[in-house]
Amino acid sequence: MYKPVKETILIVDDKPGNILALESLLNTTDRRILHALTGNEGLKLALDQEIDLILLDIQMPEMDGFEVAQILKTNKRTREIPIIFITAEIIDSKNILKGYEEGAVDYLTKPLDPQLVKAKVNVLLRLQAQKKELIEKNLILEKYNLLINNSADMIGVIDRKSLKFEQVNQAVEEILYYSEKELLKYDLFYLHDKNNHQHLKKLSQQEGELINFETWIFTKKREQKWLHWKIRIKGEKWFFNARDITEIKKNQRIRSYLATVVKQSNNAIYISDSDGNIISWNIGAEKIYGYSEREALKMKIWNIIPDIIKPEASLLMQKILKGERILDLETKRINKFGKLIDVLYSATLLDEEKKSTESSIAITERDITQQNIAEERIKKLNQDLQNNVAQLEFSNQELESFSYSVSHDLRAPLRALYGYAQIIEEDFGMELSNEAQKYLNNIKRNAQRMGVLIDDLLNLSRLGRKEVDKNRVDMLRIVNEVIDSVDIKIREKSNILVDQLPSALVDYTLFRQVWENLISNAIKYSSKKNQPAIHIYAEESTDEITYHIEDNGVGFKMDYADKLFGVFQRLHSDQEFEGTGVGLAIVKRIINKHHGKIWVDSQEGIGTTFSFTLPKN
Amino acid sequence: MEAIDILLVEDNSSDAELSLRAIKKYDQDLAVLHLEDGEKVLDFIKNSKEQSVINSLKLIILDLKIPKINGIEVLNHFKESSRFKNIPIVMLTSSMEEKDIEAAFNKGVSSYLVKPMIYEEYIKMIHEMLQYWIDYYHNSK
Known part of the structure; x- marks a missing residue:
């Protein structure tokens, strides 16, 4: 309960007799009475001391009571002090009004009635005391409120029987994402998983002063959080403090995992x-x-x-x-x-x-004992390999772009060469001798031949840059298509026999070229036989297919076999067989691009067999 | 300057001569303006406002790889100009590169022709091209 502090009354009156009279009237053991003879003096005391009530004479020389009151009201410290104005004998309605305007709490007129003065002073002092008490309590409450709402923990009251929330601090918004109001609609069960309801019920029946437990709950966002509940039981209420320990729990788990990891x-x-x-x-x-x-x-x-x-x-x-x-x-x-x-x-x-x-x-x-030994070797090998690959890639690229641009640039002058030869023939043909005509034709023929060489070279270089587009391709169909495109007379004379051929996973366009080159080669080199014969067949093993194309043509010495697939490598003169020597290089390149192998078997005068394998997958 | 039927952009003088010859062989009366590089083409586009000569322009033959400003850029300038954007442009080049062909068509060429090596084929190709873009196309409009 509130215990009244010692009350202090200030009497301000210019007449010492009046002060004395009031002092004797109001003095009790628990009161302190201060007095001042002037307004100034009164103000000084009021500012210096803790005053609970001021009795203020209105009519004073120098500074009258109203002036003093005005100053007191403007000061924060003294604003709340109740004042009883004491007037002169003659009641002046104007004076009374003025007194109230300054916010005086009360008014006493002379001659003073001792009973009334006592009563009024007692009442005002009591009111003042209560006011003070309220302010203090409010201050304390505000502090607590601040403390409670400032708490990171949830603090509040739960009804013990229903486990319904009755009061909760703002922390609920941080922890559960509910507003304070929202949470008051729910009970503790609502936050918990059904499996834990039985356990909660038991806890609610537990007697004693304090219970502690940890549970995991669902927040409004349906995420799980661990809470540590510290509950003080008071009658039918639980005063709780719930702390979010999700992070701690997580760290504990991680720590235990870490411990295992370290151990293992x-x-x-x-x-x-x-x-x-x-x-x-x-x-x-x-x-x-x-x-x-x-x-x-x-x-x-x-x-x-x-x-x-x-x-x-x-x-x-x-x-x-x-x-x-x-x-x-x-x-x-x-x-x-x-x-x-x-x-x-x-x-x-x-x-x-x-x-x-x-x-x-x-x-x-x-x-790293083993690692060190191996690492050194691997590092060196890797480095070498990388260097080689980079070098190879570089030279490959260089070569391809080189041959491509060379082929292009070569075509332009050739076009001019051929074109002007033709123009001479067109414009001045009549003036030229037979011999000059023949030379002009030679120029044209050679230009043409160089054109074919360049085209082949261009093909080869384009191949290097082309992406392989693999599909299941019917090889028998390609072979038949290629044979059908050969001039019918030559086709009939060549006597081509085609067996059943397994399909393969290859780029259609590229393999059309492979077969074109191989078949035209076979036709070409067997064309001088009386009875040419070409046989196309295949074998299959578990993981690869081997295709063969066999002719009974002129053949060649196997000493030259490895030269055959190089660019511009020819084993026969142009007079014997026309060709640029790029066709087989293209074939080899395509087969390689499909991760296959190509080789040749030949016997001079007997015939040649080209064979290539392709992996099945 | 006389009225122009065809604008030929070509830096290689031999190729230009072949093309001109082919055009003249096709139709003696076709007026051809020959420009050797991209810069000259841009000047031509810039100055074309005061020139009535281009009112008769029916076709632009454009080489892809020309000095200073390449064919694709020149193409862009033509297509951005209100006076030229509806005139068919034929790319005449030695490049068979897919990226060049794609770029040309993306920028709105009407035809993309690769120069043949053999004179007779060259002449024939130019003739067929002119037949379409000079005679058929303009008469059917």
Whole structure:
């Protein structure tokens, strides 16, 4: 309950007799009475002291009561102090009005009725005390309210029987995303999964002062959160504090996972104290060093450091104890059996805030003994390979763009050469001798032949840049299409026999070219026989198909077989057989692009067989 | 300047001569203006406002690889000009590259022709092209 503080009354009157009279009238043991003879003096006291009531004479020289009151009302400290104006004997209605305007609380007229003065003073003092009390309480409440709403924890009241929320602070919005009002519609069950309802019911029946428990709940967004409930039981109410411990729970879980990971790791992970005593030792360390955890915990780290690097390791340890982190330092260790091991060493100081003599060092080591040996070799091989590939790619690209542009640029002058020869013939043909005509024809024929060479070269270079578009292709159909496109007389004379051919996964356009080149080759080189014969057939194994095209033509010495697939490589003169020597190079390139192989078997005068394989998938 | 029927943009003088010869062989009366590079074409486009000579222009034959400003850019300028954008443009080039062909058609050429090596084929091709773009196309409009 409120205990009244000692009341202080200030009497301001220019007549000491009046002051004395009032003082004797109002004085009690728990009251302090101050007095002032002038307005100024009164103001000074009011500002200096804790005053509960002022009795203020209106008619005073220098500064009258109203002026004093005006000043008191303008000051924050004194604004709330009740004032009783004391007037002169003659009641002046104008004066009374003026008094109220200044916000005076009351008015006493002379001659003063002692009973009335006492009563009024008592009432006003009481009111003032209550007002003060209220303000203080409000202040406290405001503070609490601030504290409660400032809390990151949920704080509130729950009805013990229904577990309904009755009051809750603003933290609910942060934790559960409900507004304070919204949550008051729900009970504790609503937040929890059905499986936990039974447990809640039991808790609600629990007697005692305090219960603590952890549960996971659903927020408004239906996400799960862990809450720690601290509940004070008071009658039928639960006064609760619920703390969001989702992060803590998560960290706990991660920590336990981490612990498992550390334990299971193939790297050596161990902890030493500042003296080098090993105080933790995982399975990886057991594997690498051969010491069991039990053995290791009796050892110092110096037991696994080779003597020669001990000084250096000792210096390193000093650095680590000062807070330096070591990452992947390559160094040597020695295992239980005296074998030297290459390791990548990392170390971090734990408990950095402690004195260095009390802290520990976390160490991880990876055994790279084998790796080091292999790595060196692989690195070098890889480097070589990369260099070669880059070089090859570069020269390939260079070659292709070169041959492409050369082919293009070669065509223009050739076109001119041929064109002007033709123009001479057209415009001046009549004036030319037979011999000149013949030479002009030679120019034209050679230009034409060079044109064909360039076209073939262009084909070949375009091939290098073309993407292979693989589809299931009926090889028999392609072969028949190609044969059908050959001039009928030649076709009939060539006597081509085609067996059943398996289909393959290839680029149609490219294989049309393969067969065109191979078939026209076979026709060409067997054309001088009396009875040419060409046979196209295939064999299949589990993972590849081999196609053959066999002719009974002129053949060649196998010594030249490897030259056959090169660009511009010809085994016969132009007079014997026309050709540019690019066709087979194109064929080989296409087959290679399909991850196949091509080869040739030939016997001079007997015939030639070209064979190529294609992988089945 | 006389009225122009055909604008020929070609930097290679031999090719230009072949083309001109082919055009003259097709129709002696066709007036051809020959420009050697992209810059000259841009000047021509710029100055075309005051020139009535292009009122009779029926066809532009454009080489792809020309000095200074390449054929595709020149093409762009033609298509952006209100005076030229409806005149058919035939690309006449030695490039068979897919990207060149694609670029040309994307920019709105009417035909893309690859120069044949053999004179007779060259003449024949130009004739067929003129038959369509000079006679058929303009008469059917």
